[in-house]
Amino acid sequence: MDFYLATLVQGLCFSGVALGIFISMKIFNIPDITTGGSYTLGGAVTGMMLTHNHSAYTVLLVVIVAGAISGAITGVIHTKLKINALLAGIIVMTGLYSINLTVMGRSNIPLNNIPTLFSLINISSNPNQNTFLVLLLFVLLLTLIIGYLLKTDFGISMRATGSSETMIRALGVNTDAMKIIGLAIANALTAVSGYLITQSQGYADINMGVSIVIVGLGSVVIAEVFINWLHITSIWLSLSLALLGAIAFEFAVAVTLDLGVDATLLQLVTAIFVLLIVGLPRLSFKTSS
């Protein structure tokens, strides 16, 4: 596949993670590490079910439910047992590793010649372009749904929960329930990313979620730089920026590899890249003020 198209496809696949982290981190102010586990869970369920001849649509529903449940568990641990969100996420992510391995039955499931979402829908005769177009439509639809949700009365309550808990409780919202639902939505989106990437790369792997949190964080941080810089308040623009962040992030990584950086150092490069995006604005802030 063409280098740039492949990167673009990868970036689009990660849009679920970007939207998920946007919801957990930007809207609820909760650093959610469940992401690594729920992403792999999405991939594991996809790999297992597709090889058992289930249709890609049925698989999508199961993936959403599975992701939502894992997020809700983190939410319950965090709100009801009053355990730090980071720790709650780590607990669930650790537990999910075994669940994922059980679902898959082995550490890697290849999807050779098995019909996927990208072969079910035919827009273009070129399979690579077809994958890209299907993904684009899928991501567009996903963003429309989430964007609409955040505009509704329920969505405003969600955003207020992350902004001022005292206020929204006084206005009749059960903030614990709201956080549990929010984390469920975030992890359902993350699992959808696992679903997409498994079908696009043609296999599910038990270790696919290792650095996924950083991808989501990187995307949202890139988006945040622009949101703060341009004083963006529109939900649609913020969500779009998170998606563009995911694509930009993938391009940055791909270009680094293309420049001849050893693939062994990929994670280090990714980490430093995120550190740079997060750190640079603060450094320049200090010298100017």
Place this chain on the structure above:
Amino acid sequence: MIDIKQAHKIFNKGKANQVNAINGVDLHIDSKEFVVIVGSNGSGKTTLLNLVAGSVLPSSGSISIDGNDVTKLPDYKRSEWIARVFQNPLSGTASDLSILDNFRLAAIRTKVKGLSVGINEQFKKQVKDKIATLGMGLENKLEQPMGTLSGGQRQALTLLMSVMDTCQVLLLDEPTAALDPHSAKVVMETADKLIKDFNLTAILITHNLKDAFTYGTRIIQMGEGKILKDMPSEKEAALKQNDLFDWFG
């Protein structure tokens, strides 16, 4: 309207740092009464208000609002009757949301927050007209995030938000403590006007004895978790401001 019977609240029970915040309070507040609570720091005023609001549940005793036993009801379920204004202007409004979003949430305080978009042109106009009554020039900044406004503006808007939906009880916890004298005056006058216009039952906690003297129909002094003095409206008129200072003597 509000009935508190033999309420006790003990924090950290059985530990070295045990605090008996409320020590057997009996209080009946009639509908449309405007009660002002004064008392030194640690006298239990805020805990009493939180017991009414439900953000703190009593260790023993019972609380009822409008004939409903709410003793075990959490704060978010008591919003059916109660609207609140907090001491910290940041607590009563959501900084990251626009003024309009904040008002939308306030307008559905007693209702289900559903999956439909509630903000339309009609709602915008309604909010705009309401905010214009404050005369702060905020009616043309509906899309602006709440966080860009001053503390005084936010407290005034929080007050307006409390009457966006049906409201019976208004709880004001030192609403002017963080404000400059001018903003404080505007906020207190707005509160007083809303309480009269909407026939609200109100409880105000204040350290400002002038406010305690000026506003309200009944004045209560608290100390060590108990009600020390309780003056109904007719006696309050005879009360001199200096007498209030003597209470703290």
